Amino acid sequence: DAGVIQSPRHEVTEMGQEVTLRCKPISGHNSLFWYRQTMMRGLELLIYFNNNVPIDDSGMPEDRFSAKMPNASFSTLKIQPSEPRDSAVYFCASSFSRPGGNEPQHFGDGTRLSIL
């Protein structure tokens, strides 16, 4: 079975440019998470979607960051304009959530983003 698929795997761009990261969750999963990983701050949850609806976006750093989930099989994380401090590895994860349940999150391989 295919896992969580992220694209691109690597992105290098100049500051000020728009960056779009993409994620395809595991089929049948109804929860999707975007994380950012840096040496300084470790793994941080940016946003959580359930049934395509954003539930918790308290981790989104600032207005330059936005995320969408137009359907159950696709999500994007956009940074506009990008800044060097946005350089990090961005992970998407998905799980199946049900009331009272706590299914594990499955992670994609990440997008390594470098802003010059």
Place this chain on the structure above:
Amino acid sequence: GEDVEQSLFLSVREGDSSVINCTYTDSSSTYLYWYKQEPGAGLQLLTYIFSNMDMKQDQRLTVLLNKKDKHLSLRIADTQTGDSAIYFCAETKWAGGYNKLIFGAGTRLAVHP
């Protein structure tokens, strides 16, 4: 994450057992997780334990949970070079509608001959 603490580095000899320790803060965590991250890859779920259990064994992996001390450990028997990676402990925290994962900073396991 400041809520979950792990030692940053562990070095073991091939064939020995590895023990990675973790302390967490939320006594209401329902599940606790261990993830493995190899270079350039995402986090791979290794195992998890429900909070009403003390121990879980899965082949070479043994998870021990001490709820009183909020201490979690992962033991890897017969450690191999392929076990070299970063291991993350994670607790679940109720975030007003869903269970949020709070990760530790990760323990880098180095396996040498």
